[in-house]
Amino acid sequence: GAGVSQSPSNKVTEKGKDVELRCDPISGHTALYWYRQRLGQGLEFLIYFQGNSAPDKSGLPSDRFSAERTGESVSTLTIQRTQQEDSAVYLCASSLSSPGGELFFGEGSRLTVL
Amino acid sequence: GQNIDQPTEMTATEGAIVQINCTYQTSGFNGLFWYQQHAGEAPTFLSYNVLDGLEEKGRFSSFLSRSKGYSYLLLKELQMKDSASYLCAVRDRWGGGNKLTFGTGTQLKVEL
Numbered sequence: 001g002a003g004v005s006q007s008p009s010n011k012v013t014e015k016g017k018d019v020e021l022r023c024d025p026i027s028g029h030t031a032l033y034w035y036r037q038r039l040g041q042g043l044e045f046l047i048y049f050q051g052n053s054a055p056d057k058s059g060l061p062s063d064r065f066s067a068e069r070t071g072e073s074v075s076t077l078t079i080q081r082t083q084q085e086d087s088a089v090y091l092c093a094s095s096l097s098s099p100g101g102e103l104f105f106g107e108g109s110r111l112t113v114l
Numbered sequence: 115g116q117n118i119d120q121p122t123e124m125t126a127t128e129g130a131i132v133q134i135n136c137t138y139q140t141s142g143f144n145g146l147f148w149y150q151q152h153a154g155e156a157p158t159f160l161s162y163n164v165l166d167g168l169e170e171k172g173r174f175s176s177f178l179s180r181s182k183g184y185s186y187l188l189l190k191e192l193q194m195k196d197s198a199s200y201l202c203a204v205r206d207r208w209g210g211g212n213k214l215t216f217g218t219g220t221q222l223k224v225e226l
Contacts, residue, residue, distance in 0.1 A: 031212050042218030043157070043201065056213045091156060095212070100145060100164060103214060105156035 002026075004106035006092050012112045013082055021077045021109045025094030032075050033093045033103060034067060043091065049075060050097065082113045118217035120202050125223045126192055134187045134220045136202035144207035147214065148176050148187045151199045160187065160200075189222075197224045 005024040013019050025032050034046040045059040049069045060066070064082075069075040079086055089110050093103040117139040126132040138146070145164040149157040163169055163178035163185060175188040187200055199219040206213045 033214065035216070043203075043216040045213065045215055048213055050212060097212060100162050101212075102147065102159040102162060103149075103157075105158070107156050 006106035010110045018080045023075045023092030029094035030097045031095045035091045036088045038088045084113050087113045120217045120220045123221045131190050136185045138204045142207035145205040147203040149201040192224050
């Protein structure tokens with residue numbers, strides 16, 4: 001596709017359930033990022049991928065959060081045993097690997113944990 | 115690590131000029147970005163600075179001083195549609211050289 005695609009756009013789940021969020025980056029973009037944005041807050045860095053490897057996982061809030069990327073394309077962010085504080089919009093972005101490569105964002109996946 | 119500071123809110127008048135400041139601290143500066151985010155939408159790219167000086171792009175300009183750890187975004191001829199959150203983001207050369215950390219954003223309100 002022409003832009004970054006994320007699914008689902010909205011997800012409502014019960015506390016304790018696992019959720020999986022998907023990101024399809026722009027074709028040819030080797031860098032892929034996940035951010036979390038709570039209501040009225042800024043973007044909180046979670047993890048980024050260079051190709052299929054993740055040089056920086058420092059933003060993952062706990063071991064309930066994990067992410068993978070395959071084929072230098074699709075990435076999934078998995079949240080296990082969801083908690084109410086996990087409720088947020090999860091934004092994915094991709095970019096070329098050049099230092100000046102701007103990030104192109106998807107529309108986000110809005111997660112609500114009841 | 116990084117520390118990025120920007121004002122939480124600003125208000126300006128349609129047709130005026132507004133300057134949004136951003137200060138940062140990082141051990142490995144590798145570029146600074148400004149993004150615009152309208153409520154309920156994804157952020158969109160505005161500007162990129164890696165060398166000192168002013169980058170102009172239409173009504174928007176961005177300035178960088180690496181020695182001072184300081185940047186500003188200048189918006190001229192303000193329009194109502196410019197009401198949005200403006201995010202300063204710093205790229206760090208460590209951890210693969212592509213990590214981009216965002217500030218909390220400055221909510222700009224343009225009034226008549």
